[in-house]
Amino acid sequence: MIDFIxxxxxxxxxxxxxxxxxxxxxxxxxxxxxxxxxxxxxxxxGAYFGTVLYLDFGAGLLAVAAAVVAGAVISGVYVERLxxxxxxxxxxxxxxxxxxxxxxxxxxxxxxxxxxxxxxxPPLATGPALEIxxxxxxxxxxxxxxxxxxxxxxxQLALYHTRFGLGLRAVIANPIxxxxxxVDVGRLVMLAFAAASAIGGVxxxxxxxxxQQVTPMFGMWATLKxxxxxxxxxxxxxxxxxxxxxxxxxxxxxxxxxxxxxxxDLFAYFVLFAFLVARPGxxxxxxxxxxLSHRV
Amino acid sequence: xxxVSELVTTYGKIExxxxxxxxxxxxxxxxxxxxNGAGKTTLMMxxxxxxxxxxxxxKLEGAELVGLSPAKIVSRGIALVPENRLVFPEMSVxxxxxxxxxxRRDKSEIxxxxxxxxxxxxxxxxxxxxxAGTLSGGEQQMLAVARALMSRPRVLLxxxxxxxxxxxxxxxxxxxxxALNRDGTTMLLVEQNAHMALKVAHQFFLMEQxxxxxxxxxxxxxxxxxxxxxxxxxxxxx
Ligand SMILES: Nc1ncnc2c1ncn2[C@@H]1O[C@H](COP(=O)(O)OP(=O)(O)O)[C@@H](O)[C@H]1O
Ligand SMILES: [Mg+2]
Numbered sequence: 001m002i003d004f005i006x007x008x009x010x011x012x013x014x015x016x017x018x019x020x021x022x023x024x025x026x027x028x029x030x031x032x033x034x035x036x037x038x039x040x041x042x043x044x045x046g047a048y049f050g051t052v053l054y055l056d057f058g059a060g061l062l063a064v065a066a067a068v069v070a071g072a073v074i075s076g077v078y079v080e081r082l083x084x085x086x087x088x089x090x091x092x093x094x095x096x097x098x099x100x101x102x103x104x105x106x107x108x109x110x111x112x113x114x115x116x117x118x119x120x121x122p123p124l125a126t127g128p129a130l131e132i133x134x135x136x137x138x139x140x141x142x143x144x145x146x147x148x149x150x151x152x153x154x155x156q157l158a159l160y161h162t163r164f165g166l167g168l169r170a171v172i173a174n175p176i177x178x179x180x181x182x183v184d185v186g187r188l189v190m191l192a193f194a195a196a197s198a199i200g201g202v203x204x205x206x207x208x209x210x211x212q213q214v215t216p217m218f219g220m221w222a223t224l225k226x227x228x229x230x231x232x233x234x235x236x237x238x239x240x241x242x243x244x245x246x247x248x249x250x251x252x253x254x255x256x257x258x259x260x261x262x263x264x265d266l267f268a269y270f271v272l273f274a275f276l277v278a279r280p281g282x283x284x285x286x287x288x289x290x291x292l293s294h295r296v
Numbered sequence: 297x298x299x300v301s302e303l304v305t306t307y308g309k310i311e312x313x314x315x316x317x318x319x320x321x322x323x324x325x326x327x328x329x330x331x332n333g334a335g336k337t338t339l340m341m342x343x344x345x346x347x348x349x350x351x352x353x354x355k356l357e358g359a360e361l362v363g364l365s366p367a368k369i370v371s372r373g374i375a376l377v378p379e380n381r382l383v384f385p386e387m388s389v390x391x392x393x394x395x396x397x398x399x400r401r402d403k404s405e406i407x408x409x410x411x412x413x414x415x416x417x418x419x420x421x422x423x424x425x426x427x428a429g430t431l432s433g434g435e436q437q438m439l440a441v442a443r444a445l446m447s448r449p450r451v452l453l454x455x456x457x458x459x460x461x462x463x464x465x466x467x468x469x470x471x472x473x474x475a476l477n478r479d480g481t482t483m484l485l486v487e488q489n490a491h492m493a494l495k496v497a498h499q500f501f502l503m504e505q506x507x508x509x510x511x512x513x514x515x516x517x518x519x520x521x522x523x524x525x526x527x528x529x530x531x532x533x534x
Binding site for chain 2: 163166167169170173174176177178179180181182183184
């Protein structure tokens with residue numbers, strides 16, 4: 001029983017990193033109805049900005065965080081200009097394929113600049129695990145979970161209680177109608193992309209500061225986990241993205257504990273598959289989102 | 297007030313507007329009639345800046361609108377109530393109205409305008425927190441009109457506001473059109489229902505296959521034999 005609770009707690013902690021990654025994905029998917037496969041790699045580019053600053057200049061944690069966010073935003077906007085802005089409505093496949101090409105490009109660029117496989121990343125918190133009765137919780141995990149909750153709340157507030165969010169939701173509903181009420185659709189989409197990249201940057205920073213290392217594989221890992229968490233949680237829903245991430249983490253940790261590391265990912269894909277079959281809208285998605293997602 | 301001249305708009309190789317000119321007089325209701333596919337919606341979308349014309353000009357009180365972004369055109373004083381309304385279904389009525397004021401920054405004035413809309417459209421007031429997608433067709437049309445008015449347009453364009461609505465609701469929409477005009481709103485109204493349009497409009501243009509083929513007053517329209525047969529259904533004496 002203690003093991004079960006401990007595993008669930010660990011799962012929630014790991015899952016908060018997936019939820020964080022899914023948040024940025026959700027913003028992009030919500031706005032564009034298109035998959036940005038190079039989302040993870042843009043976060044990885046940010047991570048490399050951060051690690052260079054840390055290694056070569058001895059930068060502190062906040063400066064590293066700022067560098068990760070800046071790097072992610074710059075490469076995210078680069079992807080938007082290249083793969084999304086020029087594509088007409090309905091060209092979702094073209095955007096997806098070109099974002100895959102950019103993924104490869106970004107990964108190669110990272111390997112060229114920093115050829116070693118792993119680089120250290122500054123830790124969030126180094127103290128010993130907190131003991132709560134028989135249970136253990138890592139302090140950096142707590143910070144990551146707190147960060148995920150806070151970021152989700154900020155994104156939700158921005159979407160539903162600001163002028164920018166109103167404009168963005170208008171674009172999501174109908175770009176022509178949004179244009180007609182005076183929303184500058186192209187500009188707003190680019191800003192949303194930058195915001196999603198910044199969210200990805202914060203997510204990447206928290207996740208890497210817990211892992212304390214960065215590799216070129218991080219990009220693929222981030223795209224994969226973020227995508228699965230988003231699909232489980234519900235396309236286009238911010239609380240859904242977070243919940244989907246937590247659920248994914250809990251399933252992974254329990255299956256790892258019960259059946260060993262080899263089946264961990266198998267179970268993750270099984271959960272995704274079960275959701276796609278039984279509840280294609282995800283935990284909190286609506287069917288309307290599913291219909292639209294066919295356009296991807 | 298609004299002057300369109302020699303406007304040509306194309307979809308690929310198809311010329312949907314083949315040199316359209318028309319004039320919308322300030323304070324008046326100008327009505328655009330014409331069969332399906334004549335190019336009425338294309339004209340409205342071109343004025344609103346959603347479509348770019350190949351040639352021609354669109355002037356609002358002498359200032360050229362061609363080349364401006366749709367957002368700029370809204371802030372210059374043009375608002376379009378689009379065909380099929382296009383309300384934001386997942387937003388509340390209140391949020392739809394707020395979105396209509398997207399280009400404005402005067403918060404207190406926006407709030408005051410919102411109250412004016414609720415006074416003019418009491419159904420919307422009752423449903424202010426309801427999602428727009430759950431409103432009836434007529435209510436959605438009123439919301440689309442109110443949303444457009446929230447930008448404080450100098451010219452209000454309406455593309456077939458009666459489309460798909462029951463006759464009683466259509467009459468209500470036309471009452472609103474007439475009332476808005478009494479309060480000084482300049483309107484360009486696209487309408488297939490010529491009988492209804494005759495009751496409110498001051499000036500008519502008929503469009504067919506991308507061209508203006510008739511223009512005149514309600515009296516001239518009602519006298520025209522061809523229009524009688526095609527758009528008014530019956531022949532009436534005098
Ligand atoms: N998106 C489009 N692509 C290609 N042709 C179009 C498009 N929209 C309209 N058309 C064509 O342009 C012409 C005018 O259409 P439209 O402006 O919608 O007419 P109306 O509003 O008078 O019914 C029609 O022949 C129509 O088929
Ligand atoms: Mg039309």
